[in-house]
Amino acid sequence: MVMRNRVSRRDWGLTFRMWFVMATLAIVYLAFVAILNGLGVPWVGVAVIAGIMLFVQFFFSDKLVLWSMRARVVKPEEEPKLHAMVDRLVEQARMPKPKVAVANSEVPNAFATGRGPKNAVICVTTGIRRRLTDEELEGVLGHELTHVLNRDVMVITLASFFATVAAMLMQMMFWMGLFGGMGRSRDRDNGAGAIMIAYLVSVLVYFVANLLILAISRYREYAADRGGAVLTGAPSKLASALTKISGAIARIPTEDLRKVEGANAFFIVSALKGDSLAELFSSHPPVHKRVERLRALERELEGI
Amino acid sequence: MWPFRRGGGKAASGVTLRLSSIATALPALTDKLELQPRGRAGLCFRPSSPNKRNKLQALTQDTVAVLAGDALSSDLGSPAVPFKVEKDSFGYLWVVFRDASYEALASAVIKVADAAVRQGYGDRLAVTLFPFKRGQQDVFWIFNFASGRFYPFVPTNDTQRDNELELSMARTVPKELPIDPALERWRGLWGAPV
Numbered sequence: 001m002v003m004r005n006r007v008s009r010r011d012w013g014l015t016f017r018m019w020f021v022m023a024t025l026a027i028v029y030l031a032f033v034a035i036l037n038g039l040g041v042p043w044v045g046v047a048v049i050a051g052i053m054l055f056v057q058f059f060f061s062d063k064l065v066l067w068s069m070r071a072r073v074v075k076p077e078e079e080p081k082l083h084a085m086v087d088r089l090v091e092q093a094r095m096p097k098p099k100v101a102v103a104n105s106e107v108p109n110a111f112a113t114g115r116g117p118k119n120a121v122i123c124v125t126t127g128i129r130r131r132l133t134d135e136e137l138e139g140v141l142g143h144e145l146t147h148v149l150n151r152d153v154m155v156i157t158l159a160s161f162f163a164t165v166a167a168m169l170m171q172m173m174f175w176m177g178l179f180g181g182m183g184r185s186r187d188r189d190n191g192a193g194a195i196m197i198a199y200l201v202s203v204l205v206y207f208v209a210n211l212l213i214l215a216i217s218r219y220r221e222y223a224a225d226r227g228g229a230v231l232t233g234a235p236s237k238l239a240s241a242l243t244k245i246s247g248a249i250a251r252i253p254t255e256d257l258r259k260v261e262g263a264n265a266f267f268i269v270s271a272l273k274g275d276s277l278a279e280l281f282s283s284h285p286p287v288h289k290r291v292e293r294l295r296a297l298e299r300e301l302e303g304i
Numbered sequence: 305m306w307p308f309r310r311g312g313g314k315a316a317s318g319v320t321l322r323l324s325s326i327a328t329a330l331p332a333l334t335d336k337l338e339l340q341p342r343g344r345a346g347l348c349f350r351p352s353s354p355n356k357r358n359k360l361q362a363l364t365q366d367t368v369a370v371l372a373g374d375a376l377s378s379d380l381g382s383p384a385v386p387f388k389v390e391k392d393s394f395g396y397l398w399v400v401f402r403d404a405s406y407e408a409l410a411s412a413v414i415k416v417a418d419a420a421v422r423q424g425y426g427d428r429l430a431v432t433l434f435p436f437k438r439g440q441q442d443v444f445w446i447f448n449f450a451s452g453r454f455y456p457f458v459p460t461n462d463t464q465r466d467n468e469l470e471l472s473m474a475r476t477v478p479k480e481l482p483i484d485p486a487l488e489r490w491r492g493l494w495g496a497p498v
Binding site for chain 2: 130131244248249251252253254255256257258259260261
């Protein structure tokens with residue numbers, strides 16, 4: 001369940017949703033394994049069931065992501081301008097055209113999802129479209145298309161899978177140690193407690209593994225920035241897009257006062273604040289570092 | 305979230321004072337920001353109350369016109385500021401004032417706003433819009449009655465706005481105008497009849 005290929009790291013509302021969905025999935029997943037094992041299902045059986053769950057996750061993650069972002073796949077007739085932009089870029093990159101989706105959100109964001117270039121979806125929010133110029137949006141789309149080309153979603157999904165497997169192995173080892181070391185009579189008393197501990201240990205392993213995955217993901221962001229900049233030939237446009245959708249500008253709403261009031265969402269303040277844990281929990285490097293690298297790339301491209 | 309602190313007939317001196325700072329800020333707005341005043345201001349009423357318990361009827365163009373006319377004519381000492389009342393596509397009602405002097409505009413807005421508050425329509429007051437030109441560009445200072453603060457608004461087309469210019473405008477005149485520090489409240493008003 002992966003969707004880290006977002007262009008912005010500022011939107012905590014959406015980040016929270018993603019983490020929530022991911023964490024819920026992982027917790028359900030691991031609880032399920034712990035219970036199966038506690039019920040005495042053999043490890044082979046557990047592995048088969050886990051495999052089926054992974055398969056489902058792998059093939060439906062894009063739909064799950066679109067659902068969690070309340071995004072909708074749009075046809076060329078609905079969004080001719082957006083589609084034309086994607087058409088130009090995929091031709092340039094010589095890659096199959098992904099599906100194009102739009103999420104109705106004031107938060108400026110874009111992301112790519114899907115297993116590989118052949119079944120990818122790239123999505124932009126209405127908020128990012130209102131804030132960016134066409135060239136800037138093109139830079140952002142280039143960034144997302146590079147994620148698709150680099151199969152970043154697949155890489156991170158697999159990494160997440162290994163994190164889950166590692167957590168399962170920990171659980172298994174814990175159970176083996178328990179049954180190997182202690183007498184049968186004591187197990188009966190401690191059964192529920194042991195399930196609980198095994199579960200907590202595996203959740204912990206999963207959590208630590210995820211921090212490592214986030215670190216990998218931050219490196220892939222730099223790669224996508226570079227790819228997007230080269231694809232459009234305009235690193236400065238992507239840099240200005242990144243600056244616009246982070247920081248102060250991202251906090252200024254894009255919807256009309258009267259429209260928002262009319263929707264009964266009186267004086268809504270979007271939750272776009274807080275950056276304290278950003279470094280550790282962020283799948284994206286700080287924007288100023290990304291902008292620096294893009295500026296350097298611009299100088300490099302001009303030099304050639 | 306920001307309830308109206310002004311009750312009944314009590315004058316909102318803080319809000320009034322902050323609203324009238326558009327007049328004192330004018331030299332700074334023209335010098336530092338190169339804004340040309342357009343000699344107009346729009347006072348915007350929401351069509352219905354956000355408070356479900358407010359039983360007063362929805363405002364109509366006529367009631368607003370009467371309210372504004374009474375508020376402005378009761379003061380015989382100062383010249384009357386001409387105005388008209390218009391309804392926009394969202395159903396919001398606008399009292400559009402015309403006067404070369406921003407002091408006169410600000411005081412006219414305050415008089416009508418005070419009259420509205422006295423008649424129980426305080427929670428219908430949405431914003432006051434002060435339009436300017438910056439070269440060819442339309443630029444607005446919006447006064448939000450809920451926050452009692454100003455914020456800039458620079459529409460570039462029907463849906464987009466120039467956030468960079470807005471932020472730099474706000475940074476340029478922080479002393480002259482009470483600027484709303486909560487950027488989340490800087491909601492635009494595209495195509496207002498001002």
